[in-house]
Amino acid sequence: MLSQAEENYLKEIYALGEETEELLSTNSIAKKMRTKASSATDMLQKLAGKGLVDYTKYKGTRLSKEGEAKAMAIVRKHRLWETFLVAKLGFSWDEVHDIAEQLEHIQSKTLTNRLDAFLEYPSHDPHGHPIPNTNGKIVASEGIILADLKINEKGVLVGVKNATDSLLKYLNKINITIGDTIKVLDIEPFDDSVTIDNNAQQITISGNVAKNLYIKYR
Amino acid sequence: MLSQAEENYLKEIYALGEETEELLSTNSIAKKMRTKASSATDMLQKLAGKGLVDYTKYKGTRLSKEGEAKAMAIVRKHRLWETFLVAKLGFSWDEVHDIAEQLEHIQSKTLTNRLDAFLEYPSHDPHGHPIPNTNGKIVASEGIILADLKINEKGVLVGVKNATDSLLKYLNKINITIGDTIKVLDIEPFDDSVTIDNNAQQITISGNVAKNLYIKYR
DNA sequence: TCTTTTTTTTAGATAAGCCTAAAAATATTT
């Protein structure tokens, strides 16, 4: 069985791996874990010893097949619990991350699968991120980003890329939620800001925000 | 914030304290924690340092007021999660203990209170044990034990005293559940075994089992 | 290419929670 620390490393290594094809530097992993490079080295060597990462001294690290399976199991739990907290307990999507960070370490496959059934097999969590199935496979697609839409195109908001606290709070404030139908009214070439129509409300968002919103055509 | 180990000690010290008025021996605590007396001593001294137990060298230990409050909070979480697992996820009462042992350590008062609301403020967990309220107070009573009923008296099964795995499995097997109306048909003075009627089924249970079943008169 | 800077690893320390073995205190027998 893995310790919570080991699980957290695997999860963050997975997240970093999503962003690049290359080997991950020890430094980048240490930064993600908010720890020192020496601590990361220790842990990477331990995980390598357990066959969960492929680690080459001074070269870099990536998840092994087995490590990826473990990581997906944790991501699955995290996203299911987030869904539970929002759908059943009435939390808002910007409040659930820290609690799910704890819940994701609960060990019981039966529990995870029953929770999945109880939630009626959701495909995405409240941030729009896809939920891996029992086999660790992500079935659903993530859609395209709002910043790629052209003027007068519209679609449904299905996800948020970097679900940081501040972004979620901001979206709450300007009344944008998963499931909203968004139409692009104007794009300002100077700074890539986008004016959209959402529920008959006109809002201008920065290009940065537009890059973080996943849209599906309707 | 308390570590999981500290929380577990507090919870078990609370449970032991329920059984006796006297100071608890270091040995009894060590046994309950399935650890060595020297380890228990270490922890008791640490907890004493934090003001959570009153510990006197070579004399014994009991929870302080503050320690009891912490223990009750953990018991509350444990029992709420057990209720959730049975009522919402379809677990049976003999499957939930180990999972609740993990869930009871999740840190979030909001979560606990929302779970309580979601479950519609249950007064007892699936084993019939009372659930402390937000202030750590137990409101409901536990009832009397089946072994104290006389012939022809009847009542409703509201709880199980020592909810061990084997007892719960046994009760499942003989078709006895919380909420059943049980009538005493006969008591054998030789070994205190009790013959009862439950759902038009006659069953004879040992005196030992009868001492572990809480009954409320109807 | 040779220095200098940056990254990564190693070495040694620390805190938590456990262990064994030995010492100290308390309880029980005789």
Place this chain on the structure above:
DNA sequence: AAATATTTTTAGGCTTATCTAAAAAAAAGA
């Protein structure tokens, strides 16, 4: 009450996950 047995505590180690400081390797710059 003295001897013996039991309980409890102390002392010293071990493991995990972290840290700092120093050494080694790799990358960047002159």
